Amino acid sequence: MTYAVKEIFLTLQGEGVQQGSRAVFLRFAGCNLWTGREEDRHKAICQFCDTEFVGTDGVNGGKFADATALAARVADIWGEGRGDRLVVITGGEPLLQLDSPLIDALHAEGFRIAVESNGTIAAPEGIDWLCISPKYGSELVQSSGDELKLVWPQPFDLDALEALDFDHFLIQPMDGEEVEANTEAAIALVMDRPNWRLTLQAHKLLGLA
Ligand SMILES: C[S@@+](CC[C@H](N)C(=O)[O-])C[C@H]1O[C@@H](n2cnc3c(N)ncnc32)[C@H](O)[C@@H]1O
Numbered sequence: 001m002t003y004a005v006k007e008i009f010l011t012l013q014g015e016g017v018q019q020g021s022r023a024v025f026l027r028f029a030g031c032n033l034w035t036g037r038e039e040d041r042h043k044a045i046c047q048f049c050d051t052e053f054v055g056t057d058g059v060n061g062g063k064f065a066d067a068t069a070l071a072a073r074v075a076d077i078w079g080e081g082r083g084d085r086l087v088v089i090t091g092g093e094p095l096l097q098l099d100s101p102l103i104d105a106l107h108a109e110g111f112r113i114a115v116e117s118n119g120t121i122a123a124p125e126g127i128d129w130l131c132i133s134p135k136y137g138s139e140l141v142q143s144s145g146d147e148l149k150l151v152w153p154q155p156f157d158l159d160a161l162e163a164l165d166f167d168h169f170l171i172q173p174m175d176g177e178e179v180e181a182n183t184e185a186a187i188a189l190v191m192d193r194p195n196w197r198l199t200l201q202a203h204k205l206l207g208l209a
């Protein structure tokens, strides 16, 4: 199949348990919870998105004709001889496009595959690290994975989320005008509920992509 890619870039994973790891970010275009147009934000299911994911005009973006070509481009951006390869597939919503041919092609290039998803679409087999970030008002279809990363505040029942099949439960303050208050609230939450850990968006603090 053809893949619509917004951008591909090399940086450090800024979020979650793998924060600080060198990674190629593969950002797919398009999402099922928001059109990505500012004029639609107020009526979107997910209204706090911090990302541009419309179109294929970003750095290394474009339409890729097949999985082999896309995986080769990701490998190129990682570079030769630099140890364990990690790709973080995000978006937009990456599970609208990630399929087993692309998983196989990235594995064939020697990558561990991490995915950032909103959990509304069942994940295909073969993902090495699955991060699910539920969005209130959407249906959580993928209720297992490696880390559940909850953007805070959202009116979720935390006991119900904690009962799901994840190895790590993370709280990430919602960026935007209220980020300071949201960070305070996230700290208070973790002080109250030690099963959860705070994760900050380190790339924003560091000025990385
Ligand atoms: C842009 S999303 C793309 C992946 C997928 N659509 C999702 O929502 O998980 C990447 C990550 O950023 C988080 N995120 C989006 N907007 C945010 C914001 N304003 N503050 C903090 N995290 C945010 C999402 O919850 C998700 O964990």
Ligand SMILES: Nc1nc2[nH]cc(C(=O)O)c2c(=O)[nH]1
Binding pocket: 011, 012, 013, 014, 015, 025, 051, 090, 091, 116, 203, 208, 209
């Ligand atoms: N450095 C960096 N780390 C990230 N972790 C998750 C991101 C995302 O947008 O999915 C992201 C991102 O955009 N940049």
Ligand code: SF4
Binding pocket: 031, 032, 033, 034, 046, 047, 048, 049, 050, 051, 053, 091, 092, 093, 118, 135
């Ligand atoms: S689900 Fe993810 S990509 Fe889609 S609008 Fe929300 S945060 Fe952005």
Ligand SMILES: [Mg+2]
Binding pocket: 050, 051
């Ligand atoms: Mg981001």
